[in-house]
Amino acid sequence: MSELENFLKELELLKIEVPEPNFFSAGGPGDKENPLSKLLALFMGSRQGAPRWLAKALLTCLSDNGHFDAQKLAGIHWESIETECEVVCPDGGRIDLVVSDGNFVLGIEHKVNALIDNPFAQYNECLESYDCVTRVKCVLRPSHNKHEIPAEHKDWHNISYDQLINKALSLFGQDVAESSHTKWQVFYQELLLHLRSIENRKEEKTMDNKELPIVLNNYPQxxxxxxxxxxxxxxxxxxxxxxxxxxxxxxxxxxxxxxxxxxxxxxxxxxxxxxxxxxxxxxxxxxxxxxxxxxxxxxxxxxxxxxxxxxxxxxxxxxxxxxxxxxxxxxxxxxxxxxxxxxxxxxxxxxxxxxxxxxxxxxxxxxxxxxxxxxxxxxxxxxxxxxxx
Structure with a gap:
């Protein structure tokens, strides 16, 4: 058997996976925080007519982790949810996303790659200005962003992309069944796929330990x-x-x-x-x-x-x-x-x-x-x- 035939036999045993493309990775915001935050907000109530599926998934994550009351979660009227982007605080800071229905307010600091080094004291003061009984705060970020929340602001709870995506997918069938939205289902799935690609980016490989020796040993072939x-x-x-x-x-x-x-x-x-x-x-x-x-x-x-x-x-x-x-x-x-x-x-x-x-x-x-x-x-x-x- 020729060297080329031997190489092809080895190559046949490999499973080479190509990442599935999505709208937002191909021509969208990539991992830029501000435009990505606006996309997240779209599915949290920033625009009338769009579903609030992502707000529901995020609040459910917080509830599962003991940071949001389950009874209050069950009583939310999701069409009443509204989300603001880049909310200006009295001292000049800006909260990435603020979600509220009048009974609760959720402040979200969205971090993709940057340090978690924000004026949380200003954010807290801003959230206190909302006339709500319940206030909850979280930092949403991919798992590979290992920067820690300052110790004095541990009331800002970590939610990873992975947690949010898994929860969103588990709720998706129920949300779709109860919804008349059509095009939003495709856009939402594409957004979740995009978040997954960012979440797994640090785990992506160019070549693993099985593939590299085959290339090194068979480069002429x-x-x-x-x-x-x-x-x-x-x-x-x-x-x-x-x-x-x-x-x-x-x-x-x-x-x-x-x-x-x-x-x-x-x-x-x-x-x-x-x-x-x-x-x-x-x-x-x-x-x-x-x-x-x-x-x-x-x-x-x-x-x-x-x-x-x-x-x-x-x-x-x-x-x-x-x-x-x-x-x-x-x-x-x-x-x-x-x-x-x-x-x-x-x-x-x-x-x-x-x-x-x-x-x-x-x-x-x-x-x-x-x-x-x-x-x-x-x-x-x-x-x-x-x-x-």
Missing amino acids: LIKSANLLKEFKAHLNNKGEQCLRESLATDEIKSTALHSLTNKAVDDYKVLRFYPEKWNNQAHVMLVFSESGLAKEGFYVQACIKESERWNLKQIRHKFEKITAKNWPWYPRDNESVAWSEDNNLLLILSAWPKEATLESAMVALSTLAKWVQENVFEETSHPALEPS
Whole structure:
């Protein structure tokens, strides 16, 4: 067995986990305290119309730790909760968040990375100005922020992101069941996922003790495998272009660049798109494959056709569904749909699995599908439709 094959066998035993992205890590506040505090406040009552789910989770954490009365918690009318950001104290300090319903007031000092070195005496005086029976205070922070609350202000209780997230998730089903909110469910879950990514940031690893020796011992093979992968993608690109040139009798095939093979929205499928120039960006065909099951599952092909005054997508779909049942070099897989609409019916997707899980069979399906689209979409309606030979 070659060195490269030995290396690939070792690599197969590793489980490489990729962190799940979320809205707020990709284009949101990151770990900046002020904008993140405003997001927390959104789910604590800072805006009318948004649910107070995070306020409920935080107060429940405090109650579980003996810092907030359970009977008072049970009696809260959550729609009456209001939250203020950056509340100015008489002596100039600012409390990050203040949550209240008129019967209680909760002061929150939010710390992501910074020292817990705040004018708590000023904060206490500010909270005393609220006409409430119950006052409670907490410092909300990820667990990796180890800075201690000053000894003289131990009435400010620690709540970690981890505690808050776990409590929020445990209450989520109940909160959703009792709520008519829809979009907020997605935003809330994304926020919790973002907090989890910050909470676990210090625990994230670039490489563990199992992975590092494999790389050190097999570095030349790793370089070879990377080059092989690059050559494989180039081969797919060239093979697809060649098949389409032959099937469409044209040299004008523009494929996506190798680095722009795009992930499908589900699983770990890759898509290589081909744009025949004679189609004028009104349609393209795709070669799709799974990175995890390429040898077993092979490839499948798709075509994407845009709505136009020149043709009727419903008629094209009906014709394709009818012709797929005949002896074509593709077949429906596991009763899956072979055609469907997307983007408010402005796009038609045609999908086909080659009869064999081989690259050669996939290329036959790709060229045949492209020819079918050419003859049934772009050529004159009087032109005879392509039939299986």
